[in-house]
Every structure is written in C-alpha cells, then in structure tokens.
Amino acid sequence: MNLRPFLAPLLAALLAIAGAHAQENQSIVVYGASGSIGGLIVNEALERGHSVIGVSRSPDRLTVEHANFTPVQGDVTDAESFTAVTSGADGVVISVQGTPEGDFAPENSTHALAASTAAEALVGMENAPYVLQIGGATTMLPTIEEMLANAPFPVSEGTPPYAMLIGHKVALDTYRASDIDWTVLTPPFGIMGWTPDGIADTQQLGEYRTSTTEFVTDADGNMSIWVADLAAAAIDELENRAFVRQRFTIGY
Numbered sequence: 001m002n003l004r005p006f007l008a009p010l011l012a013a014l015l016a017i018a019g020a021h022a023q024e025n026q027s028i029v030v031y032g033a034s035g036s037i038g039g040l041i042v043n044e045a046l047e048r049g050h051s052v053i054g055v056s057r058s059p060d061r062l063t064v065e066h067a068n069f070t071p072v073q074g075d076v077t078d079a080e081s082f083t084a085v086t087s088g089a090d091g092v093v094i095s096v097q098g099t100p101e102g103d104f105a106p107e108n109s110t111h112a113l114a115a116s117t118a119a120e121a122l123v124g125m126e127n128a129p130y131v132l133q134i135g136g137a138t139t140m141l142p143t144i145e146e147m148l149a150n151a152p153f154p155v156s157e158g159t160p161p162y163a164m165l166i167g168h169k170v171a172l173d174t175y176r177a178s179d180i181d182w183t184v185l186t187p188p189f190g191i192m193g194w195t196p197d198g199i200a201d202t203q204q205l206g207e208y209r210t211s212t213t214e215f216v217t218d219a220d221g222n223m224s225i226w227v228a229d230l231a232a233a234a235i236d237e238l239e240n241r242a243f244v245r246q247r248f249t250i251g252y
Contacts, residue, residue, distance in 0.1 A: 025068075028238060029053045029086050029129070031076040031114065032095035034061045036198045037134060040231035041093055042069070048235060055085055077113040082121040086129050091238040094118065094133040099163045109167030111136075112174065119178035128180060130244070132237055134230075135186040136168030137223075140215055140249055144169065152189060172247055181241075185234055186249040188215055190224030204228040208250045212243065216251030223251050 028045050032038030033054030045052050046066050054062045055074040062071035074085040076096055086092050098110040106112060115133060122128040138147040147165060148155050155161045175182040193201035208229050209216045215223045225233075233250050237243060 025049045025051060026090035026238065027051045027053065027088065028235075029055060029089045029092045030095065031055045031074070031093065032134075033064075033071075035095060036194060037227060037231065038093070038095035039064075040199065040202070040228055041095060041234050044228075044231045044235045045238075048239075050235070053085065053089065077110065077117050079117050079121040082117050083125070086121070087125065088127075089129040092118065092129045092131045093234055093238070094131065095234075097136075097164060097167070099160045099167070104158055104160055104163040106163045106166035106170050109163045109170070111164075112167040112170040115171035115174040118182070119174055119180055122180045123178065130238060130241060131175075131180060131182040132234055133171060133175070133182070133184050134234070135172060135184040135247065136165060137187055137189045137249075138165055139168050139172050139184075139247070140186055175245075181244050183237055183243045183245070184247040185230075185237065186247055187230055188223035188225055188249060188251045190222065191230060192224055192226045194227040199227060201226070202228045204232060205252065206232075208233060208252060210243075210248050210250050212246050212248045214249075216249060218252050225250050225252065 028050050030038055030042050030052055033042050034056050042052050042054055042064060046068055051068045053070050053072055055072055056062055057075060059071040059073045072085060075081040094114045096110050096114055100108055118131050138151055141147045141150060151165055153161055155165055172184050175184060193199060204226055208225060217223050
C-alpha cells in the first residue's frame with residue numbers, strides 16, 4: 001500500500017505548525033524600560049524575537065536601537081494611559097519602584113500604584129495582556145514584622161524605605177484581590193551583577209530553580225540570582241505562563 005498520499009498532507013501540516021510556532025512572537029510592553037533591570041528585560045525580549053514597547057514619561061530617555069522596539073510616552077500610575085498603551089499587547093512587564101516626594105504611604109509608592117492601575121485598567125478588557133511585575137524579596141516572608149526584621153537596610157515607619165518595602169506587599173495583595181491574569185516575580189535578596197548605579201555584570205548561568213512558597217537556596221544556604229537570569233526568567237514566564245495568578249521566586 002502506497003502511504004505517500006496520506007503522509008504528505010500530514011507532514012505538510014506538521015511543518016506548518018512547527019514553522020508557525022518558530023516564528024511566533026509576542027508584543028510586550030515594558031514599564032521601567034529605561035531602568036537597569038527593565039533595560040535587561042527589554043534586551044532579553046528583543047533577542048528572542050519579541051516586539052517591545054518601552055514606556056517612559058520621557059520617551060527620549062529610551063535609546064534602544066532595534067527594529068522591534070518602539071518607545072512611547074506613558075504613565076504606569078494612570079489607568080487611562082495604561083489602557084491605551086497596553087491594549088492589544090500579549091504581555092506587560094512592570095519593573096518600577098519609588099515613592100512620591102514627601103509621601104511615604106506604602107499604598108502610594110509607584111510600584112503599589114502600578115499594581116492597582118493594572119488591576120483597574122485590565123479587568124474586563126477583551127484579550128487582556130498577562131502582567132508580570134518585579135516584586136521585592138521581603139514579600140516572601142509571611143508578616144510585616146518579619147519583612148522589617150529581615151530588610152537589607154534600616155527601616156522605620158514613615159520613611160521612604162518603609163514605603164518602598166511595604167509597597168511591594170501592597171502591590172502583591174492588590175494582584176491577589178484582582179480578577180486579571182498576573183504574576184509577581186520576586187527576586188532573592190542577592191541580585192548579582194546589579195548595583196544602585198546600574199548593571200555591573202551581565203553574565204548568565206542560563207538556568208535557575210523556582211518556588212512559590214519559600215526562598216530558593218543553594219547547598220550553602222545562599223539566596224542569589226544573576227540579574228541577567230532575572231531578566232530571562234521574566235521573559236520565560238511571559239512565554240510559558242507557569243505561574244498565572246501566583247507569586248514566584250527564583251534562585252540557583
């Protein structure tokens with residue numbers, strides 16, 4: 001029996017599916033694209049063939065030169081702006097933090113407001129994008145008391161560090177109470193290659209472990225990740241969606 005008439009169409013269909021998958025890319029909006037971690041996330045996405053919309057209140061700060069990169073003006077704390085920028089996108093990365101001058105309420109930190117903005121703007125949106133926000137390491141701890149006790153810097157209520165720290169918890173709680181598809185990627189305490197002044201080292205191991213319940217530690221009890229692997233993990237999650245409506249952390 002000659003099987004070629006039957007196998008040829010099947011093979012053609014399989015090749016078409018494989019080709020479509022290989023060419024598939026996403027449209028990814030990155031808030032904080034001009035920041036150090038956000039910039040690495042932009043580069044990681046572009047290297048994988050995705051299209052990236054970099055958002056800034058001052059888009060002239062976005063100097064990426066790539067055919068698949070588009071700088072736009074936007075405000076991560078404004079629902080109308082957020083809706084306009086993210087409508088039609090497949091994924092959104094929020095890599096921002098900060099506190100308004102003179103306002104040290106955690107719920108008014110930039111990252112907390114970003115979460116509430118995303119929840120407001122995307123609920124009910126048809127084909128709403130998947131949102132990934134970069135969180136804070138201490139939110140892996142169960143209580144505010146433990147968060148403050150294990151903070152990497154002195155923290156007292158009514159100060160910018162307090163607003164920054166607890167603001168990450170407010171953001172996580174906001175997502176958990178929302179009805180959108182989200183994840184919070186919580187880095188470990190040790191982000192290697194990152195400094196307050198920028199990225200000092202972009203080396204990658206190319207692999208990491210994940211957890212939704214506790215810090216990932218190595219054989220010596222260290223909690224760490226190279227910053228470039230953190231960026232890779234963000235894009236991995238947008239591609240694979242393994243932790244929808246969950247917080248997760250990474251480490252070696």
